[in-house]
Amino acid sequence: MQDKGKIKLGISIGDLNGIGCEVVLKTFEDVRMLDFCTPVIFASNKTMAHQKSALKIDIIYNGIKEPGMALDGKVNVVNVWRETPKVEFGTPTPESGKYAIQSLRAAVAALKNNEIDVLVTAPINKNNIQAEDFKFPGHTDYLAQELEGESLMFMVSDGLRVGLLTDHVAVKDVAAAITPKLIRSKIATIEKSLEVDFGIRRPKIALLGINPHSGDNGVIGKEDDEILKPVIREMTEKGHMVFGPYSADSFFGSDNYKQFDAILAAYHDQGLIPFKTLSFGKGVNYTAGLDKVRTSPDHGTAYEIAGKGVADNSSFKEAVFTAISIFKNRLEYKELTSDVLRKQKIKR
Known part of the structure:
Protein backbone atom coordinates (compact mmCIF):
# COMPACT_ATOMS: atom_id res chain seq x y z
CA MET A 1 0.00 0.00 0.00
CA GLY A 149 -1.05 -11.02 18.37
CA GLU A 150 -0.78 -10.49 22.14
CA SER A 151 -2.05 -7.00 23.01
CA LEU A 152 -0.35 -4.71 25.50
CA MET A 153 -1.41 -1.23 26.60
CA PHE A 154 1.78 0.75 26.02
CA MET A 155 1.86 4.45 26.95
CA VAL A 156 4.59 6.33 25.08
CA SER A 157 5.93 9.88 25.10
CA ASP A 158 9.40 10.74 23.83
CA GLY A 159 11.74 8.43 25.78
CA LEU A 160 9.15 7.39 28.37
CA ARG A 161 7.33 4.11 27.71
CA VAL A 162 5.06 2.46 30.27
CA GLY A 163 3.38 -0.90 29.75
CA LEU A 164 0.79 -2.58 31.98
CA LEU A 165 0.68 -6.12 33.34
CA THR A 166 -3.03 -5.64 34.00
CA ASP A 167 -5.09 -2.81 32.54
CA HIS A 168 -8.85 -2.55 33.17
CA VAL A 169 -8.85 -4.78 36.24
CA ALA A 170 -10.26 -3.84 39.65
CA VAL A 171 -7.50 -3.19 42.21
CA LYS A 172 -8.83 -5.98 44.45
CA ASP A 173 -8.28 -8.47 41.61
CA VAL A 174 -4.82 -7.32 40.48
CA ALA A 175 -2.64 -9.65 42.56
CA ALA A 176 -4.61 -12.74 41.56
CA ALA A 177 -4.47 -11.76 37.88
CA ILE A 178 -0.66 -11.53 37.82
CA THR A 179 0.90 -14.91 37.06
CA PRO A 180 4.37 -15.99 35.87
CA LYS A 181 2.86 -16.81 32.47
CA LEU A 182 1.35 -13.32 32.17
CA ILE A 183 4.63 -11.64 33.17
CA ARG A 184 6.63 -13.63 30.63
CA SER A 185 4.10 -12.84 27.91
CA LYS A 186 4.06 -9.09 28.60
CA ILE A 187 7.86 -8.90 28.78
CA ALA A 188 8.13 -10.73 25.45
CA THR A 189 5.60 -8.34 23.88
CA ILE A 190 7.43 -5.26 25.19
CA GLU A 191 10.81 -6.54 24.02
CA LYS A 192 9.53 -7.24 20.53
CA SER A 193 7.75 -3.89 20.33
CA LEU A 194 10.84 -1.97 21.46
CA GLU A 195 12.92 -3.74 18.83
CA VAL A 196 10.49 -3.71 15.90
CA ASP A 197 8.37 -0.61 16.56
CA PHE A 198 10.95 1.69 18.16
CA GLY A 199 14.23 0.42 16.72
CA ILE A 200 15.82 -0.36 20.09
CA ARG A 201 18.26 -3.26 20.10
CA ARG A 202 18.68 -5.18 23.37
CA PRO A 203 16.17 -3.13 25.39
CA LYS A 204 16.30 -2.64 29.15
CA ILE A 205 13.01 -3.16 31.00
CA ALA A 206 12.10 -2.30 34.60
CA LEU A 207 9.29 -4.02 36.52
CA LEU A 208 7.44 -2.18 39.27
CA GLY A 209 6.47 -4.05 42.43
CA ILE A 210 2.92 -5.17 43.06
CA ASN A 211 2.84 -4.12 46.72
CA PRO A 212 4.08 -0.94 48.46
CA HIS A 213 7.90 -1.07 48.71
CA SER A 214 7.74 -4.25 46.59
CA GLY A 215 6.41 -6.08 49.64
CA ASP A 216 9.30 -5.20 52.00
CA ASN A 217 10.62 -8.78 51.88
CA GLY A 218 7.18 -10.22 52.55
CA VAL A 219 6.16 -7.88 55.37
CA ILE A 220 3.55 -6.04 53.24
CA GLY A 221 2.78 -8.88 50.85
CA LYS A 222 4.39 -11.96 49.35
CA GLU A 223 3.45 -11.54 45.68
CA ASP A 224 6.64 -9.69 44.76
CA ASP A 225 8.88 -12.33 46.33
CA GLU A 226 6.89 -15.32 45.15
CA ILE A 227 5.78 -14.21 41.67
CA LEU A 228 7.79 -11.27 40.30
CA LYS A 229 11.30 -12.01 41.56
CA PRO A 230 11.51 -15.63 40.34
CA VAL A 231 10.40 -14.61 36.83
CA ILE A 232 12.89 -11.73 36.75
CA ARG A 233 15.71 -14.10 37.78
CA GLU A 234 14.61 -16.60 35.16
CA MET A 235 14.51 -13.96 32.41
CA THR A 236 17.90 -12.54 33.46
CA GLU A 237 19.51 -15.98 33.35
CA LYS A 238 18.22 -16.36 29.80
CA GLY A 239 19.92 -13.12 28.77
CA HIS A 240 17.02 -10.69 28.94
CA MET A 241 17.68 -7.17 30.29
CA VAL A 242 14.89 -7.25 32.88
CA PHE A 243 15.29 -5.60 36.29
CA GLY A 244 13.29 -5.10 39.49
CA PRO A 245 10.91 -5.19 41.15
CA TYR A 246 11.24 -1.50 41.99
CA SER A 247 9.22 0.33 44.59
CA ALA A 248 6.68 2.32 42.56
CA ASP A 249 6.38 5.27 44.93
CA SER A 250 9.93 6.54 44.34
CA PHE A 251 10.76 5.09 40.93
CA PHE A 252 9.61 8.03 38.80
CA GLY A 253 10.37 10.82 41.26
CA SER A 254 14.03 9.74 41.45
CA ASP A 255 14.37 9.82 37.63
CA ASN A 256 15.29 6.12 37.81
CA TYR A 257 12.93 5.54 34.88
CA LYS A 258 15.35 7.35 32.54
CA GLN A 259 17.76 4.40 32.81
CA PHE A 260 15.30 2.07 31.05
CA ASP A 261 13.75 1.74 27.61
CA ALA A 262 10.39 0.71 29.10
CA ILE A 263 8.70 0.23 32.46
CA LEU A 264 6.18 -2.53 33.15
CA ALA A 265 3.69 -1.49 35.82
CA ALA A 266 1.59 -3.97 37.77
CA TYR A 267 -1.74 -2.20 37.30
CA HIS A 268 -3.49 0.69 35.58
CA ASP A 269 -3.08 3.64 37.96
CA GLN A 270 0.39 2.61 39.09
CA GLY A 271 1.61 3.20 35.54
CA LEU A 272 -0.74 5.82 34.14
CA ILE A 273 -0.68 8.37 36.96
CA PRO A 274 3.08 9.01 36.69
CA PHE A 275 2.98 8.70 32.91
CA LYS A 276 0.27 11.32 32.46
CA THR A 277 1.94 13.59 35.02
CA LEU A 278 5.26 13.46 33.19
CA SER A 279 3.90 13.59 29.63
CA PHE A 280 1.85 16.77 30.20
CA GLY A 281 -1.05 15.78 27.94
CA LYS A 282 1.15 14.83 24.99
CA GLY A 283 1.29 11.12 25.71
CA VAL A 284 0.04 8.41 23.39
CA ASN A 285 -1.73 5.13 24.11
CA TYR A 286 -0.28 2.50 21.78
CA THR A 287 -1.64 -1.05 21.55
CA ALA A 288 1.59 -3.00 21.17
CA GLY A 289 1.89 -6.65 20.20
CA LEU A 290 -0.70 -6.72 17.40
Whole structure:
Protein backbone atom coordinates (compact mmCIF):
# COMPACT_ATOMS: atom_id res chain seq x y z
CA MET A 1 0.00 0.00 0.00
CA GLN A 2 2.75 2.43 0.91
CA ASP A 3 3.96 2.58 -2.71
CA LYS A 4 0.61 3.91 -3.92
CA GLY A 5 0.81 7.13 -1.95
CA LYS A 6 1.15 8.42 1.57
CA ILE A 7 0.37 6.33 4.62
CA LYS A 8 -3.41 5.97 4.87
CA LEU A 9 -4.28 6.88 8.43
CA GLY A 10 -7.70 5.67 9.55
CA ILE A 11 -9.54 7.49 12.33
CA SER A 12 -12.48 6.25 14.39
CA ILE A 13 -14.36 9.29 15.59
CA GLY A 14 -15.16 8.29 19.18
CA ASP A 15 -18.08 9.64 21.22
CA LEU A 16 -19.83 12.40 19.25
CA ASN A 17 -20.78 14.15 22.50
CA GLY A 18 -17.16 14.34 23.66
CA ILE A 19 -14.10 16.09 22.24
CA GLY A 20 -13.18 13.40 19.69
CA CYS A 21 -14.36 15.23 16.58
CA GLU A 22 -12.85 18.46 17.84
CA VAL A 23 -9.31 17.13 18.32
CA VAL A 24 -9.47 15.31 14.97
CA LEU A 25 -10.67 18.40 13.06
CA LYS A 26 -8.20 20.70 14.82
CA THR A 27 -5.34 18.36 13.95
CA PHE A 28 -6.11 18.32 10.23
CA GLU A 29 -7.19 21.95 10.07
CA ASP A 30 -3.43 22.42 9.78
CA VAL A 31 -2.94 21.48 6.09
CA ARG A 32 0.73 20.69 6.75
CA MET A 33 -0.43 17.45 8.38
CA LEU A 34 -1.45 16.24 4.92
CA ASP A 35 2.26 16.11 4.00
CA PHE A 36 2.67 13.21 6.43
CA CYS A 37 -0.38 11.07 5.77
CA THR A 38 -3.75 10.72 4.08
CA PRO A 39 -6.43 10.87 6.81
CA VAL A 40 -9.50 8.67 6.43
CA ILE A 41 -12.20 9.50 9.01
CA PHE A 42 -14.95 6.94 9.61
CA ALA A 43 -18.14 8.91 10.30
CA SER A 44 -20.36 10.78 7.81
CA ASN A 45 -20.40 14.04 5.86
CA LYS A 46 -23.39 15.34 7.80
CA THR A 47 -21.82 14.51 11.16
CA MET A 48 -18.57 16.27 10.34
CA ALA A 49 -20.41 19.25 8.85
CA HIS A 50 -22.37 19.66 12.09
CA GLN A 51 -19.28 19.31 14.27
CA LYS A 52 -17.12 21.76 12.32
CA SER A 53 -19.96 24.29 12.26
CA ALA A 54 -20.68 23.97 16.00
CA LEU A 55 -16.98 24.20 16.86
CA LYS A 56 -16.21 26.91 14.27
CA ILE A 57 -13.36 24.93 12.72
CA ASP A 58 -12.39 25.88 9.17
CA ILE A 59 -11.69 22.65 7.31
CA ILE A 60 -12.59 21.18 3.91
CA TYR A 61 -13.07 17.44 3.57
CA ASN A 62 -13.70 14.92 0.82
CA GLY A 63 -16.75 12.66 1.30
CA ILE A 64 -16.23 9.10 0.04
CA LYS A 65 -18.18 5.82 0.03
CA GLU A 66 -15.25 3.54 0.92
CA PRO A 67 -11.63 3.87 2.13
CA GLY A 68 -10.19 2.88 -1.25
CA MET A 69 -11.51 6.13 -2.71
CA ALA A 70 -9.42 8.30 -0.37
CA LEU A 71 -7.36 11.00 -2.08
CA ASP A 72 -3.88 12.11 -1.05
CA GLY A 73 -3.76 15.76 -0.02
CA LYS A 74 -7.36 15.64 1.23
CA VAL A 75 -9.11 15.01 4.52
CA ASN A 76 -11.33 12.06 3.60
CA VAL A 77 -14.58 11.12 5.36
CA VAL A 78 -16.06 7.66 4.81
CA ASN A 79 -19.85 7.73 5.09
CA VAL A 80 -20.43 4.93 7.58
CA TRP A 81 -24.01 6.04 8.25
CA ARG A 82 -26.55 8.11 6.31
CA GLU A 83 -28.72 9.52 9.09
CA THR A 84 -27.85 12.57 11.19
CA PRO A 85 -27.15 11.55 14.82
CA LYS A 86 -28.39 13.84 17.56
CA VAL A 87 -25.44 15.50 19.26
CA GLU A 88 -25.65 16.59 22.92
CA PHE A 89 -22.21 17.90 23.82
CA GLY A 90 -21.14 16.98 27.32
CA THR A 91 -23.69 14.19 27.82
CA PRO A 92 -23.00 10.50 27.25
CA THR A 93 -26.02 8.97 25.52
CA PRO A 94 -26.85 5.52 24.12
CA GLU A 95 -26.96 7.10 20.67
CA SER A 96 -23.46 8.60 20.89
CA GLY A 97 -22.17 5.23 22.10
CA LYS A 98 -23.84 3.45 19.18
CA TYR A 99 -22.19 5.67 16.56
CA ALA A 100 -18.81 5.45 18.30
CA ILE A 101 -18.95 1.67 17.87
CA GLN A 102 -20.16 1.91 14.26
CA SER A 103 -17.17 4.10 13.48
CA LEU A 104 -14.77 1.79 15.31
CA ARG A 105 -16.09 -1.37 13.64
CA ALA A 106 -15.82 0.18 10.18
CA ALA A 107 -12.30 1.46 10.84
CA VAL A 108 -11.07 -1.88 12.23
CA ALA A 109 -12.59 -3.75 9.27
CA ALA A 110 -10.71 -1.43 6.90
CA LEU A 111 -7.50 -1.99 8.89
CA LYS A 112 -7.90 -5.78 8.69
CA ASN A 113 -8.53 -5.55 4.94
CA ASN A 114 -5.45 -3.34 4.41
CA GLU A 115 -7.62 -0.48 3.13
CA ILE A 116 -5.87 1.74 5.66
CA ASP A 117 -2.34 1.34 7.01
CA VAL A 118 -2.76 2.44 10.63
CA LEU A 119 -5.57 3.37 13.00
CA VAL A 120 -5.89 6.26 15.45
CA THR A 121 -8.91 6.08 17.73
CA ALA A 122 -10.63 9.10 19.28
CA PRO A 123 -11.93 8.67 22.88
CA ILE A 124 -15.00 6.56 23.68
CA ASN A 125 -17.08 6.16 26.82
CA LYS A 126 -16.74 2.71 28.34
CA ASN A 127 -20.33 2.73 29.61
CA ASN A 128 -22.44 3.80 26.65
CA ILE A 129 -20.62 1.55 24.15
CA GLN A 130 -21.92 -1.60 25.83
CA ALA A 131 -24.40 -3.57 23.71
CA GLU A 132 -25.53 -7.13 23.11
CA ASP A 133 -22.89 -7.57 20.42
CA PHE A 134 -20.23 -5.35 22.01
CA LYS A 135 -19.20 -6.13 25.57
CA PHE A 136 -15.68 -4.77 25.88
CA PRO A 137 -14.28 -2.41 28.55
CA GLY A 138 -12.43 -0.41 25.90
CA HIS A 139 -10.57 -0.26 22.61
CA THR A 140 -7.69 -2.53 23.62
CA ASP A 141 -9.82 -5.57 24.42
CA TYR A 142 -11.81 -5.26 21.20
CA LEU A 143 -8.68 -4.87 19.10
CA ALA A 144 -7.10 -7.87 20.82
CA GLN A 145 -10.05 -9.95 19.63
CA GLU A 146 -10.12 -8.60 16.09
CA LEU A 147 -6.40 -8.46 15.32
CA GLU A 148 -3.65 -11.07 15.58
CA GLY A 149 -1.05 -11.02 18.37
CA GLU A 150 -0.78 -10.49 22.14
CA SER A 151 -2.05 -7.00 23.01
CA LEU A 152 -0.35 -4.71 25.50
CA MET A 153 -1.41 -1.23 26.60
CA PHE A 154 1.78 0.75 26.02
CA MET A 155 1.86 4.45 26.95
CA VAL A 156 4.59 6.33 25.08
CA SER A 157 5.93 9.88 25.10
CA ASP A 158 9.40 10.74 23.83
CA GLY A 159 11.74 8.43 25.78
CA LEU A 160 9.15 7.39 28.37
CA ARG A 161 7.33 4.11 27.71
CA VAL A 162 5.06 2.46 30.27
CA GLY A 163 3.38 -0.90 29.75
CA LEU A 164 0.79 -2.58 31.98
CA LEU A 165 0.68 -6.12 33.34
CA THR A 166 -3.03 -5.64 34.00
CA ASP A 167 -5.09 -2.81 32.54
CA HIS A 168 -8.85 -2.55 33.17
CA VAL A 169 -8.85 -4.78 36.24
CA ALA A 170 -10.26 -3.84 39.65
CA VAL A 171 -7.50 -3.19 42.21
CA LYS A 172 -8.83 -5.98 44.45
CA ASP A 173 -8.28 -8.47 41.61
CA VAL A 174 -4.82 -7.32 40.48
CA ALA A 175 -2.64 -9.65 42.56
CA ALA A 176 -4.61 -12.74 41.56
CA ALA A 177 -4.47 -11.76 37.88
CA ILE A 178 -0.66 -11.53 37.82
CA THR A 179 0.90 -14.91 37.06
CA PRO A 180 4.37 -15.99 35.87
CA LYS A 181 2.86 -16.81 32.47
CA LEU A 182 1.35 -13.32 32.17
CA ILE A 183 4.63 -11.64 33.17
CA ARG A 184 6.63 -13.63 30.63
CA SER A 185 4.10 -12.84 27.91
CA LYS A 186 4.06 -9.09 28.60
CA ILE A 187 7.86 -8.90 28.78
CA ALA A 188 8.13 -10.73 25.45
CA THR A 189 5.60 -8.34 23.88
CA ILE A 190 7.43 -5.26 25.19
CA GLU A 191 10.81 -6.54 24.02
CA LYS A 192 9.53 -7.24 20.53
CA SER A 193 7.75 -3.89 20.33
CA LEU A 194 10.84 -1.97 21.46
CA GLU A 195 12.92 -3.74 18.83
CA VAL A 196 10.49 -3.71 15.90
CA ASP A 197 8.37 -0.61 16.56
CA PHE A 198 10.95 1.69 18.16
CA GLY A 199 14.23 0.42 16.72
CA ILE A 200 15.82 -0.36 20.09
CA ARG A 201 18.26 -3.26 20.10
CA ARG A 202 18.68 -5.18 23.37
CA PRO A 203 16.17 -3.13 25.39
CA LYS A 204 16.30 -2.64 29.15
CA ILE A 205 13.01 -3.16 31.00
CA ALA A 206 12.10 -2.30 34.60
CA LEU A 207 9.29 -4.02 36.52
CA LEU A 208 7.44 -2.18 39.27
CA GLY A 209 6.47 -4.05 42.43
CA ILE A 210 2.92 -5.17 43.06
CA ASN A 211 2.84 -4.12 46.72
CA PRO A 212 4.08 -0.94 48.46
CA HIS A 213 7.90 -1.07 48.71
CA SER A 214 7.74 -4.25 46.59
CA GLY A 215 6.41 -6.08 49.64
CA ASP A 216 9.30 -5.20 52.00
CA ASN A 217 10.62 -8.78 51.88
CA GLY A 218 7.18 -10.22 52.55
CA VAL A 219 6.16 -7.88 55.37
CA ILE A 220 3.55 -6.04 53.24
CA GLY A 221 2.78 -8.88 50.85
CA LYS A 222 4.39 -11.96 49.35
CA GLU A 223 3.45 -11.54 45.68
CA ASP A 224 6.64 -9.69 44.76
CA ASP A 225 8.88 -12.33 46.33
CA GLU A 226 6.89 -15.32 45.15
CA ILE A 227 5.78 -14.21 41.67
CA LEU A 228 7.79 -11.27 40.30
CA LYS A 229 11.30 -12.01 41.56
CA PRO A 230 11.51 -15.63 40.34
CA VAL A 231 10.40 -14.61 36.83
CA ILE A 232 12.89 -11.73 36.75
CA ARG A 233 15.71 -14.10 37.78
CA GLU A 234 14.61 -16.60 35.16
CA MET A 235 14.51 -13.96 32.41
CA THR A 236 17.90 -12.54 33.46
CA GLU A 237 19.51 -15.98 33.35
CA LYS A 238 18.22 -16.36 29.80
CA GLY A 239 19.92 -13.12 28.77
CA HIS A 240 17.02 -10.69 28.94
CA MET A 241 17.68 -7.17 30.29
CA VAL A 242 14.89 -7.25 32.88
CA PHE A 243 15.29 -5.60 36.29
CA GLY A 244 13.29 -5.10 39.49
CA PRO A 245 10.91 -5.19 41.15
CA TYR A 246 11.24 -1.50 41.99
CA SER A 247 9.22 0.33 44.59
CA ALA A 248 6.68 2.32 42.56
CA ASP A 249 6.38 5.27 44.93
CA SER A 250 9.93 6.54 44.34
CA PHE A 251 10.76 5.09 40.93
CA PHE A 252 9.61 8.03 38.80
CA GLY A 253 10.37 10.82 41.26
CA SER A 254 14.03 9.74 41.45
CA ASP A 255 14.37 9.82 37.63
CA ASN A 256 15.29 6.12 37.81
CA TYR A 257 12.93 5.54 34.88
CA LYS A 258 15.35 7.35 32.54
CA GLN A 259 17.76 4.40 32.81
CA PHE A 260 15.30 2.07 31.05
CA ASP A 261 13.75 1.74 27.61
CA ALA A 262 10.39 0.71 29.10
CA ILE A 263 8.70 0.23 32.46
CA LEU A 264 6.18 -2.53 33.15
CA ALA A 265 3.69 -1.49 35.82
CA ALA A 266 1.59 -3.97 37.77
CA TYR A 267 -1.74 -2.20 37.30
CA HIS A 268 -3.49 0.69 35.58
CA ASP A 269 -3.08 3.64 37.96
CA GLN A 270 0.39 2.61 39.09
CA GLY A 271 1.61 3.20 35.54
CA LEU A 272 -0.74 5.82 34.14
CA ILE A 273 -0.68 8.37 36.96
CA PRO A 274 3.08 9.01 36.69
CA PHE A 275 2.98 8.70 32.91
CA LYS A 276 0.27 11.32 32.46
CA THR A 277 1.94 13.59 35.02
CA LEU A 278 5.26 13.46 33.19
CA SER A 279 3.90 13.59 29.63
CA PHE A 280 1.85 16.77 30.20
CA GLY A 281 -1.05 15.78 27.94
CA LYS A 282 1.15 14.83 24.99
CA GLY A 283 1.29 11.12 25.71
CA VAL A 284 0.04 8.41 23.39
CA ASN A 285 -1.73 5.13 24.11
CA TYR A 286 -0.28 2.50 21.78
CA THR A 287 -1.64 -1.05 21.55
CA ALA A 288 1.59 -3.00 21.17
CA GLY A 289 1.89 -6.65 20.20
CA LEU A 290 -0.70 -6.72 17.40
CA ASP A 291 -0.12 -7.25 13.68
CA LYS A 292 -1.53 -3.78 12.96
CA VAL A 293 -0.69 -0.34 14.34
CA ARG A 294 -3.21 1.44 16.56
CA THR A 295 -2.67 4.54 18.70
CA SER A 296 -4.91 6.98 20.57
CA PRO A 297 -4.56 10.13 22.66
CA ASP A 298 -3.94 9.61 26.38
CA HIS A 299 -7.15 11.40 27.44
CA GLY A 300 -10.84 10.56 27.54
CA THR A 301 -14.01 12.13 26.17
CA ALA A 302 -13.65 15.24 28.39
CA TYR A 303 -17.40 15.89 28.45
CA GLU A 304 -16.89 18.90 30.74
CA ILE A 305 -15.35 20.92 27.87
CA ALA A 306 -17.04 19.25 24.89
CA GLY A 307 -18.58 21.64 22.39
CA LYS A 308 -16.74 24.68 23.79
CA GLY A 309 -13.95 24.67 21.23
CA VAL A 310 -11.20 24.70 23.88
CA ALA A 311 -9.95 21.10 23.66
CA ASP A 312 -6.18 20.67 23.23
CA ASN A 313 -5.38 18.40 20.27
CA SER A 314 -1.69 17.92 21.18
CA SER A 315 -2.09 14.32 22.32
CA PHE A 316 -4.14 13.37 19.26
CA LYS A 317 -1.55 14.92 16.97
CA GLU A 318 1.17 12.97 18.79
CA ALA A 319 -0.90 9.80 18.31
CA VAL A 320 -0.93 10.48 14.56
CA PHE A 321 2.85 10.98 14.40
CA THR A 322 3.50 7.95 16.61
CA ALA A 323 1.37 5.71 14.39
CA ILE A 324 3.21 6.92 11.29
CA SER A 325 6.61 6.44 12.94
CA ILE A 326 5.84 2.91 14.12
CA PHE A 327 4.48 1.92 10.71
CA LYS A 328 7.69 3.13 9.04
CA ASN A 329 9.86 1.42 11.67
CA ARG A 330 8.06 -1.86 11.03
CA LEU A 331 8.68 -1.57 7.30
CA GLU A 332 12.36 -0.83 7.90
CA TYR A 333 12.67 -3.77 10.31
CA LYS A 334 11.02 -6.08 7.78
CA GLU A 335 13.40 -4.95 5.07
CA LEU A 336 16.44 -5.41 7.34
CA THR A 337 15.45 -8.90 8.42
CA SER A 338 14.68 -9.85 4.81
CA ASP A 339 18.17 -8.70 3.80
CA VAL A 340 19.74 -10.77 6.60
CA LEU A 341 17.81 -13.89 5.61
CA ARG A 342 18.70 -13.38 1.95
CA LYS A 343 22.41 -13.08 2.78
CA GLN A 344 22.25 -16.20 4.94
CA LYS A 345 20.72 -18.15 2.03
CA ILE A 346 23.45 -16.93 -0.32
CA LYS A 347 26.19 -18.06 2.10
CA ARG A 348 24.66 -21.55 2.21
